[in-house]
Amino acid sequence: MSLHEVPLSAPKCGDCPIRHRAVCARCEADELAALDAIKYYRSFEAGQTLIWSGDRMDFVASVVTGVATLTQVLEDGRTQAVGLLFPSDFVGRPGRDTAPYNVIATTDLLMCCFRKKPFEELMGRTPHIGQRLLEMTLDELDAAREWMLILGRKTAREKIASLLAIVGRREASLHRRAPQGRIVFDLPLTREAMADYLGLTLETVSRQISALKRDGVIELSGKRHITIPDFDRLMEEAGDDADGGLVG
């Protein structure tokens, strides 16, 4: 663990911004109290690696605020991101004790953690947790399969448009709005992180973003602040039909 890590005191679950979407979403008051008793918060800075692939994992956690990525790396250094974690997303697998991926904070990050053993025990006598975790895992599986289509069959321009659509959609859903018309958000990823997601080089990412800007599909202020003037137009550029390919 890095020196930058800052333990925090734990606010009550009732006030939690991810209460209704996280692994605890279905829990009753008493179940929540049990979780409350074993939870602790940790924060990380943008760029930090929280977990290294192969490390012993003795906790599981939910993202409270910020964004993180899961990445896999080949021996020669080629890197592929395989998961994009937004607030309410879950990290770690009950029953497994070494991490299969690197987990990297791409923005400042606050995590709600549970030591694995107590969490597993609690899960054993709290079906609501397992049920919610199954739901979330099925959603992640759908998202992973959507990525497989993007990685395998889309052009560089479509890949960028797809990523912007996915990020825009998730940012919108954090504010409980449907993504349509004009969307404004901050990209939580560097060009390199985007490249790692899309199976591209950072140069190609940069070129395609410039092209989308030139063509009026997106507007940029600074490098990270993005405006989508017309979300449907972006969806067309992504190669999906207008009603959106992403499930969940």
Place this chain on the structure above:
Amino acid sequence: MSLHEVPLSAPKCGDCPIRHRAVCARCEADELAALDAIKYYRSFEAGQTLIWSGDRMDFVASVVTGVATLTQVLEDGRTQAVGLLFPSDFVGRPGRDTAPYNVIATTDLLMCCFRKKPFEELMGRTPHIGQRLLEMTLDELDAAREWMLILGRKTAREKIASLLAIVGRREASLHRRAPQGRIVFDLPLTREAMADYLGLTLETVSRQISALKRDGVIELSGKRHITIPDFDRLMEEAGDDADGGLVG
């Protein structure tokens, strides 16, 4: 449903070849009896599409024998396979009623089906089913993420080697053997299906298979019967380290 579909009488679960690996793996005798009561078998011929994306799905099922693929298709026809289903793998999601993918039999196929409603009810009062389904879904998620690395970062040659390694490993595990040394199996996929998996064209698949044959990494009799003289050599060609990248 096609005319080729053949309903079969249902053997007892006790004799079932996937009894110990499928969604029913953790069930006790009484739970198994409940499943037995609502199950029915269906068989399909190689090449048949069992389920079309967007179709109403009123059943879930386990693969008993044979292999099937899940595919996604863009409007312009570009196709990406997003799942490879071997015996014991599960199709369908409790709580969802339209299919998100095409499901295609790539060999003759026998499925053990459950109408969705009774299955969901049974799942509600049988934690062992939900627990096993969570386990299997987490394994599928790991497999999907392994595919993301293959699709995003591997060369055509590495992709072919990876696919052969994955198929060889699964075939070996059907016979409860660890994959090492000399492996022999039949490819359950056409060149086109392989291309759809790997984000390649069938021409590139063909060329790379010829190259691997030329280099002694694989041997072919006919188009489908494959011999891997040295599994470790194949793993090297796949770009993974020798102990294997695939989780689960």
Place this chain on the structure above:
DNA sequence: CGATAAATTGAACTCCGTCAAACCTAGTGG
């Protein structure tokens, strides 16, 4: 304002896709 990482842009190259033709191989029917 100046330093340093991130991003953009350019030019040459390469791996894989595209288009086209030939080649197997397992059935079919004469």
Place this chain on the structure above:
DNA sequence: CCACTAGGTTTGACGGAGTTCAATTTATCG
């Protein structure tokens, strides 16, 4: 029994989308 067919597969030649290597510009934070 063998010619014929059709789907699947192999091979070739060429072109292009994206990579690689390199130089420059921009942003951000002391």
